Amino acid sequence: MSLKSIAPGIVLALLAVAAPAMASDYQLLFLLQLLMMIALAQSWNLISGMTGYVSLGHTAFFGVGAYAGALLLQWGFPWWLAIFKGAGIALLVAAPLGVLTLRLRGPYFAIAMLGLNEIGRLVATLWVDLTQGGDGIPLSPARLPTLLQNYYTMLTLAVLATSLIAWVRYNRLGLELRAIREDEEAAEMVGVNTTRNKVIAFALSAVIPGAAGAVYAFYTSYIDPVSVFAPALNIQMIVMVLLGGSGTVWGPVIGAVLVRTLHELTWAQFPALHLALLGVLIVAIVLFLPKGILSLAPWRRRVRPDRAPGSP
């Protein structure tokens, strides 16, 4: 990785650090949500974009983190510790689940993850003593971090998630994960420890949503099972990654910016229309742009040997 390739990232991060000085509270909230979606999209990118194992239930970890964060805050932990523990609990939940579910290939894994998110939602709904069930948990304002604190935490998470992808992509782990995506049997035959690598990627991809879930609980100051174990959130992650280019470092960031802007322009007036448009977008990407927007960039064509003239 050269300085040239990370320069745009540094510029973007500096802009984001400086943003609160000039943004209104409303704009700051928009940026906060954008950063959250970047963090979530990158997490999905790590497991699904890199390995091709499609997780349709990544919000399970977001929900676990949100509930852990909210409950720990209520029990008197400081907010930043609650976020760390939320991430830790998501990791503790994800590691054994990864060992179990990643034995499943293709559609079986996708469906198992969909089921896991539903189980998470049901547990949060039915375990009333702990979670207050469907009524949800309102958080008392006195203990909550400020908008600015939430913003910088989310910025940290987005930068961490993007750096994680950049780091993984250019080291051995990333190479092996992409080998799994292309042909798992072949990868295994040339000595890639596929199970270990998949579980590592899965666990890493659960930590950030766990932390982001806790921050979400803090900035909305109220959570319930439907709002955090939300399939709609999972849809957004998938669209962002695909739109930008899955398995790439900057694709999900570009995707998140486009989708959140579209969201901002249409959501308030036409919620159903907005989601229908997202659906059209998914179908269009799958049919016409399977490698994402980044694949259109002219400078990428020259360096990709698989796109050289004469190759199939």
Next chain:
Amino acid sequence: MHLLEPVLLLQFLVSGLLAGALYALLACGLNLVFGVMRVINLAHAELMLAGAFLTYVLYAWAGIHPLLAFFLVLPALFGAGFYLQRLVVERVVGKGELQSLLLTYGLSIILINTGLLIFASDFKAIPELQGALIVGDIAISKPRTAAALLAIALTLGVYHFLKHARLGKAIRAVAEHPDVAMLCGIDVVRMRMFTFGLAAAMAGAAGVMLTMIYSFSPETGADFILKCFAIIIIGGMGNFIGALYGGLLLGVAEIFVAGFVSSQWAEAVAYVLLILILLIRPTGLKGAADVT
């Protein structure tokens, strides 16, 4: 009344089978598409709701009874499925699971939200065919019985068709080995269009039945699709008749849990079964990928 009385157990069993028949019809269509073209149709439950809303519109605007609407909804959904396959889904056949999952995910979002734009999110119901038959000591709801009998008849009819009809055999040949089927002179693309049309018609039929027994909104599909996944995984992915058994099993299991524990926990049955089967025997109880 004590919970272990035989009459009550029988009542649960009958209610469970009646509820399960609808699941079975829906899941068989989903499984047929998967078996023939390895596409998991995440929009399958939305096709059912398309059938349900079509029935509702016919009832509300033209006063057509749901049982008659059946004969209009079935061909309509068949045609819709036929062309959906031709124009959209065919392009991702054989391209890997990610592509087809995402494509049908997109289709389902489009259908749900178009439904919301037209019908809003209120629940609709058709108050026809009510009441119950009393047989011995147990009560059997009339609409549920009608729906269940239709569902079972349709499912077995399609099964018979796949097993014995010339066209059905051609479809199975495509499922078994598309390239060889093509070499034998079978129009593979057309068979897939026909398969998707058939599955959509089965979903549409399930939609007609849905209007008779439940209230529904454009967002109702999510519960059903997850249950269908559980069912086809219980029965074996791609195994048509396995989905029939799986559907009936899930219906019965749900009613028993609702009766003995609580109706909220009944919702969890499908997911718990789903995860258990995936972990213990991912090919399903009847074995995977045998279209019949």
